[in-house]
Amino acid sequence: MTIKMKKCIIIDDELMSRTVMTELISTKPELLLVGDFPDAIEALKYLNHNEVDLIFLDIHLPNFNGFDFINTINQTINVILVTSDKNFAIEAFEYNCIVDYLVKPITPERFDKAMTRLKEFEGNQKKKKTSQTKEDDIESSNASEFYINNSKRLIKIDVNTILYFRANGDYVFIKTESNSYTIHNTLRKIENKLPKDSFFKVHRSYIINTKKIVDIEDNSVLIGKDVIPISRRNKSELMKRVHLL
C-alpha cells in the first residue's frame, strides 16, 4: 500500500526553527517538505504556482503577521502554527484551517501529537466534504440567472455577465461586466449551481467564465482586465475547453 505524501512548507524567519522543523518533518514518511521560506512574500509567490497540503507557519513574521498570511490564502490550506507566543491560541482556533498550535521549542513527542491531530482533522474534513457534496448535488442547476443577497437586497445577476468568482474565507467576491459583489457563501456551493459548459475552477480560489477569457499566458488567464492564476493541476483541463485552431 502506498502512502499519499502530504506536500508541506515551512514559513519562519528563524533558521533555528526551520532547521528543527525540517528534521521533525523528515521523521514522518507521510510528509514531504517541498519548501522552506524565511518570509511570507516568497511563500505566497510559491503558493501561486504550486499545490501544497500543509503549512507550518510562524505567527511572528517580518512585516507580515501569520494570521494575515492565512487570510491572504483564504484559509484554503491546512496550517499548523509554530510559535513562541502562547497568547494567540484562542484567536487561532477561530480559523477552520488551523490544525494545531505548537509552542517553540517543539519536542518530537509534541510533534507526534500534532500529526495525530492532523489525521483526525483531515478525517473530519473528508466527512464534511462528502456531506457537502451530496447537499450541493441536490441544489445543482443550469439557471441562466440567479439572485444574490447583498446588504439585505436580492440582486439579480445574469450568469452570462459574470467574469469570475474569487474565494475569500467565508465570503466570495463576484466580478461581473459592470459590477462587483461580495457575498457570504463558498466557492464549492456556487460551483455546483453554475452551468458546467462555461464555468471552470482554474484555481482553488477562482472560478472563471471561460467565455470571457481574453488570453491565457503560462499559469494565468486574463479575464476583463484581471489576471487570474491557473493551478498546474487544472491547466490541462482548461486547455481542453478552449477551442484551439
Added chain:
Amino acid sequence: MEQPNIEYFEKLSNNNVSFKQKLIDIVKYEFPLELSDYESLIKNDKLKEASEIVHKLKHKIGVLGMTNSYVLAETFEHSLRDGGTENQAEFESVLVTVKVFIDQL
C-alpha cells in the same frame, strides 16, 4: 542562576553528531546577531522593535533548556511591547549567561 544546556539538541539529533553540530552552529550564528540587534534597539529606545528580538532570543533561551529564564523572557517581551522595561536587568543577565555558554560550545 539557571544554566543553559544542549539536552534539546541531543534529543532532536538522536545520536546524529553532524546534526547536533549543525544546531550548535546555528545557535552560535543567530544568537550574537540577535543580541547585537537587541542592544542597538534598547540603546535607541525602540522598545516595540526590541520586543520582536526578545521574542527570538526567547526561543534560543528555550532550546538551551532554560525554562525559568524562558518565562522571564516572555514577561520582558510583553513589558517591552507595552512600552515598559521591567525585568530588563534580570533578562540581560540571562543573555550574559547564554553568551558565555555559547562561546564555550
